[in-house]
Amino acid sequence: MLAFLSSLFINGLVTGSMFMLVALGVTLFYGVLRIINLAHGDVFMVGAYMAFYAGTYLHLPYWAVVIVTMMGCAVLYPILDLLVFRRLRGSELGPLITSVGLSMALESLVQGIFTANAQAVPSPYLNNLVNIGTVSVPLQSLLMIPLTLVVVAALYVFLRRTRTGLMVRAVAMEPRVSQLMGVRPEYVYGVVFVLAGLLVGLAAATMAPELYVTPTMGVELTVDAYIVVVIGGFGNVEGAIVAAFILGLINSFVSGLGLADWATTIALALLVGFMMVRPSGLVAERLGVRQ
Amino acid sequence: MNGSRRFLASFLPAAALCAVVALAALLFADAYLAQVAFLTGITVILVLGESFAVGNMGQLLMCQAGFYGIGAYVSALLEMHGMPPYLAPAVGITCGAVSGLVVGLAATRIRGHYLAIVTLAIGVIVEELLNNLQGITNGPIGLVGVPTFFGPLNAGNQADYIVVVWGAVIVVLGCLALLRESRFGWFLRAIRDSEAAAESIGLRIGTYQVATVTVAAAVAGLAGALYTNYAGLLVPDLFSYGLSAQILATAVLGGINSFGGAVVSSLVFNGVPQMAQVTAFYQYLIFGVVLIVMMQFAPRGLSQIGVYAVSLARRRLLGWGAGQPNAATVRRP
Amino acid sequence: MSTGAVALGAERVSREFGGVQALKDVSFAVGEAEIVGLIGPNGAGKTTVLNAITGVDTAFSGRITFRGQDVSRVPAPVRARLGMARTFQRASLFPSMSCFENVAVAALAAGLSQTEARRRAEEAVERVGAGAVAQRLAAEVPLGTQRLVEIARAIVRRPTLMVLDEPLSGLEEAEVERVCRVIQELNAAGLAFLWVEHNTRAVLAISHRVIVLDLGRKIFDGGVDQVGEAKEVLDAYLG
Ligand SMILES: Nc1ncnc2c1ncn2[C@@H]1O[C@H](COP(=O)(O)OP(=O)(O)OP(=O)(O)O)[C@@H](O)[C@H]1O
Numbered sequence: 001m002l003a004f005l006s007s008l009f010i011n012g013l014v015t016g017s018m019f020m021l022v023a024l025g026v027t028l029f030y031g032v033l034r035i036i037n038l039a040h041g042d043v044f045m046v047g048a049y050m051a052f053y054a055g056t057y058l059h060l061p062y063w064a065v066v067i068v069t070m071m072g073c074a075v076l077y078p079i080l081d082l083l084v085f086r087r088l089r090g091s092e093l094g095p096l097i098t099s100v101g102l103s104m105a106l107e108s109l110v111q112g113i114f115t116a117n118a119q120a121v122p123s124p125y126l127n128n129l130v131n132i133g134t135v136s137v138p139l140q141s142l143l144m145i146p147l148t149l150v151v152v153a154a155l156y157v158f159l160r161r162t163r164t165g166l167m168v169r170a171v172a173m174e175p176r177v178s179q180l181m182g183v184r185p186e187y188v189y190g191v192v193f194v195l196a197g198l199l200v201g202l203a204a205a206t207m208a209p210e211l212y213v214t215p216t217m218g219v220e221l222t223v224d225a226y227i228v229v230v231i232g233g234f235g236n237v238e239g240a241i242v243a244a245f246i247l248g249l250i251n252s253f254v255s256g257l258g259l260a261d262w263a264t265t266i267a268l269a270l271l272v273g274f275m276m277v278r279p280s281g282l283v284a285e286r287l288g289v290r291q
Numbered sequence: 292m293n294g295s296r297r298f299l300a301s302f303l304p305a306a307a308l309c310a311v312v313a314l315a316a317l318l319f320a321d322a323y324l325a326q327v328a329f330l331t332g333i334t335v336i337l338v339l340g341e342s343f344a345v346g347n348m349g350q351l352l353m354c355q356a357g358f359y360g361i362g363a364y365v366s367a368l369l370e371m372h373g374m375p376p377y378l379a380p381a382v383g384i385t386c387g388a389v390s391g392l393v394v395g396l397a398a399t400r401i402r403g404h405y406l407a408i409v410t411l412a413i414g415v416i417v418e419e420l421l422n423n424l425q426g427i428t429n430g431p432i433g434l435v436g437v438p439t440f441f442g443p444l445n446a447g448n449q450a451d452y453i454v455v456v457w458g459a460v461i462v463v464l465g466c467l468a469l470l471r472e473s474r475f476g477w478f479l480r481a482i483r484d485s486e487a488a489a490e491s492i493g494l495r496i497g498t499y500q501v502a503t504v505t506v507a508a509a510v511a512g513l514a515g516a517l518y519t520n521y522a523g524l525l526v527p528d529l530f531s532y533g534l535s536a537q538i539l540a541t542a543v544l545g546g547i548n549s550f551g552g553a554v555v556s557s558l559v560f561n562g563v564p565q566m567a568q569v570t571a572f573y574q575y576l577i578f579g580v581v582l583i584v585m586m587q588f589a590p591r592g593l594s595q596i597g598v599y600a601v602s603l604a605r606r607r608l609l610g611w612g613a614g615q616p617n618a619a620t621v622r623r624p
Numbered sequence: 625m626s627t628g629a630v631a632l633g634a635e636r637v638s639r640e641f642g643g644v645q646a647l648k649d650v651s652f653a654v655g656e657a658e659i660v661g662l663i664g665p666n667g668a669g670k671t672t673v674l675n676a677i678t679g680v681d682t683a684f685s686g687r688i689t690f691r692g693q694d695v696s697r698v699p700a701p702v703r704a705r706l707g708m709a710r711t712f713q714r715a716s717l718f719p720s721m722s723c724f725e726n727v728a729v730a731a732l733a734a735g736l737s738q739t740e741a742r743r744r745a746e747e748a749v750e751r752v753g754a755g756a757v758a759q760r761l762a763a764e765v766p767l768g769t770q771r772l773v774e775i776a777r778a779i780v781r782r783p784t785l786m787v788l789d790e791p792l793s794g795l796e797e798a799e800v801e802r803v804c805r806v807i808q809e810l811n812a813a814g815l816a817f818l819w820v821e822h823n824t825r826a827v828l829a830i831s832h833r834v835i836v837l838d839l840g841r842k843i844f845d846g847g848v849d850q851v852g853e854a855k856e857v858l859d860a861y862l863g
């Protein structure tokens with residue numbers, strides 16, 4: 001029983017790590033650019049296919065797959081920004097609508113290239129079981145947790161300690177004032193897209209081996225990411241981290257009770273309920289909602 | 292406020308277009324085209340509801356497919372337990388309205404673009420419920436042997452189906468156009484334009500948001516009931532997020548809150564590809580790409596392009612009148 | 625002139641914005657049929673007071689009473705129905721409607737029939753002198769005209785208290801005079817006014833009483849003839 005519970009717990013932490021990596025991108029988009037990007041999960045999906053291609057067709061070693069995927073997403077996102085979002089700066093509804101179009105386009109493009117069949121991404125660590133006390137967990141899963149911690153710590157240091165990070169935070173807090181002080185917003189936006197790409201690429205490369213990769217996998221992840229962000233508070237990085245783990249644990253325990261089919265419904269009901277009770281999120285108030 | 296003139300101006304062209312399409316389908320359609328004509332009519336209804344909601348709230352409703360599915364499943368289940376099919380439209384409208392009311396009430400405190408996220412979540416919940424409530428919905432296998440209005444589509448009854456669905460389109464158009472020019476419609480516009488000012492003249496924003504979602508959902512529920520009584524078969528996949536996205540895309544491409552635009556856009560982006568037997572896959576791709584491109588260059592959709600084309604033609608051909616479209620009327624949504 | 629009965633009461637109203645004390649224990653009253661000017665330097669908290677009074681902001685502490693009723697937690701639209709009307713510092717018309725429609729929709733929102741709403745809207749638009757632009761889109765007319773239309777939209781509901789936030793800014797001299805005259809006429813018909821305005825000359829000319837705010841505190845409350853002599857006021861404006 002204890003072993004079962006601890007394996008669910010570890011599983012929850014792993015899922016939570018993935019949610020966090022994906023949700024951090026969404027939070028950055030809202031916090032800095034004030035846009036809601038419903039195609040973020042689809043970029044994860046594209047990343048998963050990059051990992052699939054790099055691993056299965058290019059036969060790259062797994063560490064290289066991770067790097068290629070992260071780089072690939074970090075390059076892809078600014079390009080998508082240029083093509084899709086750039087002309088719509090300042091509008092909120094415009095980017096939201098185009099992101100729906102982007103999601104449709106990415107989904108069907110990937111389906112055109114790789115078909116709609118589910119694919120598996122190879123990883124040497126998948127069958128490598130590690131014993132922690134009485135529980136044995138695939139090494140693949142365990143990789144996720146330290147990697148996420150390192151990346152989040154790096155992001156934190158980047159935002160707090162570097163000049164560019166300071167600019168990002170300045171634009172997030174006071175877009176007008178920071179412009180007057182010589183910060184070029186387009187530069188900051190570019191940085192945000194690269195960061196979001198790196199984060200989502202890492203999530204894709206590390207999680208894809210444990211998932212079935214399909215062109216339609218993105219939507220659910222987008223929804224999960226927004227659940228995290230809504231519960232954590234829009235644009236609130238700390239809140240998103242807490243919420244990601246809560247959601248990951250809920251997901252894991254609900255599946256553990258044999259209700260895997262209902263996991264999303266329960267998470268979504270949680271989201272809707274949360275929006276009704278505390279529309280401004282768990283941690284702090286941001287704009288958009290009246291208390 | 293010239294209510295009746297505005298009503299006619301928005302209703303007549305769109306209704307005339309629908310009548311022409313229906314007539315063409317009646318006269319020339321073979322079995323395949325009759326099917327396309329029917330399904331396109333369903334799409335027009337769904338898109339009109341979405342267009343009304345987005346145009347009046349300035350917010351996205353991402354669960355039209357969910358309301359559509361609820362209308363379809365409830366009327367199918369009731370009919371399988373003996374309800375006569377001619378009651379289905381009323382049932383569909385009621386179910387849609389009730390679920391819209393519930394969603395609207397759940398979201399009363401939610402403002403701005405959060406609504407897109409909540410409704411997206413609700414759409415996904417509906418699809419999952421249809422899959423998971425196996426005792427009622429028969430899960431992913433779906434409902435088979437649902438009664439229909441006139442039996443399976445064939446040369447003998449295709450005219451009946453076309454008349455029913457396009458008749459419904461015209462009725463929905465009329466109702467929405469009336470609603471838009473009514474007091475209710477004016478209040479919605481006020482709220483969309485400025486929430487603070489609308490509150491200062493005594494309008495409760497939450498109430499109108501709930502009402503708008505309810506209207507859009509009722510329209511989608513009607514579409515669901517009509518579809519059931521044509522298809523005789525329902526599976527959850529028919530009511531997925533992908534459909535909601537397509538409905539939204541079609542509404543935006545037509546030009547938000549332009550009824551004529553909604554009809555044209557449904558014909559161009561749903562009817563024509565089906566006529567040309569474009570696979571669902573390419574249709575989805577085209578949607579995505581066209582939506583992105585349109586938002587870059589003509590964010591107000593086909594109706595904006597139409598207005599521009601007319602003014603260009605006037606200037607070129609007649610050398611008078613149109614002038615520049617001014618900044619205030621060609622705002623980005 | 626003030627009849628003694630109180631239309632609006634603010635009792636120890638305070639408001640904090642993330643550490644910034646925008647209002648501290650501000651109390652005052654506006655009598656029925658009184659014109660009260662609310663002045664003070666930039667950032668004094670004038671708009672914040674108006675938002676608390678009209679319910680745009682309900683996160684303040686203290687009490688707002690309106691015609692004997694505690695409305696502190698009553699949402700803005702309900703306060704409007706009780707008889708408050710306001711204009712905004714940043715003129716907030718409905719940009720997709722014509723000027724006339726802006727006013728007419730407010731009349732409809734007051735529950736009037738179509739014909740009655742139209743008649744009253746025409747009357748209100750004429751009254752503020754915006755008849756010439758009635759059919760033009762609100763977003764297209766000059767800022768000064770937008771302010772006039774906003775006033776028309778507020779009065780068309782026949783409120784008992786008008787709350788105006790800098791109604792004269794951006795207006796030409798003739799328009800300033802017109803608005804002042806409209807305020808006085810409506811006041812003569814029994815309507816109370818609380819108005820924020822930087823045009824001190826106009827404020828002193830038509831208000832019955834003046835309240836001065838500085839750094840979130842009330843530093844003066846009295847007749848227009850005494851305000852020029854009050855030491856605190858001079859300090860606040862000069863120092
Ligand atoms: N929403 C808000 N968030 C944070 N601070 C605010 C907010 N609204 C007002 N403030 C602060 O409260 C103080 C009072 O602002 P307020 O707008 O009431 O001033 P005001 O007297 O109307 O000034 P002005 O003459 O410039 O209109 C200012 O310091 C302002 O920065």
Ligand SMILES: [Mg+2]
Pocket residue numbers: 670671672713
């Ligand atoms: Mg102010």
